Structures are given as C-alpha cells and as structure tokens.
Amino acid sequence: DGGITQSPKYLFRKEGQNVTLSCEQNLNHDAMYWYRQDPGQGLRLIYYSQIVNDFQKGDIAEGYSVSREKKESFPLTVTSAQKNPTAFYLCASSPAGTGLGETQYFGPGTRLLVL
Amino acid sequence: GQNIDQPTEMTATEGAIVQINCTYQTSGFNGLFWYQQHAGEAPTFLSYNVLDGLEEKGRFSSFLSRSKGYSYLLLKELQMKDSASYLCAAKSTGFQKLVFGTGTRLLVSP
16 A cells, blocks of 8 residues: 655654654655645745755755655654744655656645644 | 745535636746645645646646646536645746645535
C-alpha cells in the first residue's frame, strides 16, 4: 500500500526547543518537499530535495533544517531560531518525470503548536 | 515575480454547478495543478493542464488559457462532500517547484 506518512499528527514545542517532523514515502519518488500552511495563506515551500544527499532552500527556509540520507525519508527540524513555528506542516513527494509526472502527492500533515 | 490569485470563498447549492477561477503570473510556465483540501487534511490531486483547453474528469473539469494566464475548475452536480478548499498551483519552468494560491473555500449547502 504505497503512500506518504508523516508523524506525529500533533506536536508540541516548548520555547527554545528543536523538534523534528518525520516524513516517509514508499512511492519510489525521487523528489520530496516540505511546505508550511498558515490560515488564509497558500502553501509555502520550506525545503525541497531532488535526489538523495541533496536539498535546496525554498522560500521560507530560515529556522528550519532538513536531511535526505535515504530516498524514502526527508525529516524536517524546526529549530529554536524559528520564532513563529505554529502551523500545519505538509510533506510531499513527486516522481522525476515531466508534466503530469511532476504531480506532487501529499502526506497527512503534522500540526505543530508552541506551548 | 510569481503570483496566483483565486477567490477566497464561494458558496453553492447541492446539485448546482460552480466555477472557481484562478489567474497566475509565473517566471516561465509549465503546467497548472488543482488540488482539493478538506479541513485539517492533506491536499489531494484533482487535475493538471499544460495545453490550452478543457480537461474533463467525471464531475470535475479544468480549463487553461496560457495566453491569458487563466484557469478555472468546474464542479458539476455538487455534493455536500465537495465542501472543501480548492488550491490552484502553477509550475514554472525548471525543477518541479509549484507556486500555490491561497485556496478557495467552497461551501455547498443543501
């Protein structure tokens, strides 16, 4: 049963704490992405990775870090430098094709709340 | 610059037809995606257009005019379960990076 999983579903962060959001896919997709969604705003790209051991900053990378050591996994760390981390975080993946083959498929999301 | 515009909210009645418009400006253009997102859930893929014209898929159709930077999503025979946000996303040339609009929240009433 192929898909994208994210964990946890809800995550609470204390001030000054780093937290890591998990994203795993078994779709054999090369590319993976992290987005942040805030009320009334569109999805904003945090980081993306086209291939293992390579990743690029998106539009709002400050305060976040990622790694891509395995094709299946693309964890996102929200560091203490991110001053407004409360949001819905979505992970996505896509094949390396073109056109319709570039369709991104999303995981169920992690809602991060600051205590 | 890159910009996607779509209405914030729309309402419609069960059984009716609704058209959700989207205009876009991107540095290069290589496709337009529509996603459906129910509250608190992940976006799910609905349609993709790269050439001008209408793509039909059951009750949902999507149209693209590249010269006008314009797309719409047409939903027919509306059902209560169609109440959701509909996200328009444009892909610029180069790597698979999408620019998303803020989404249109559709409320279907009985």
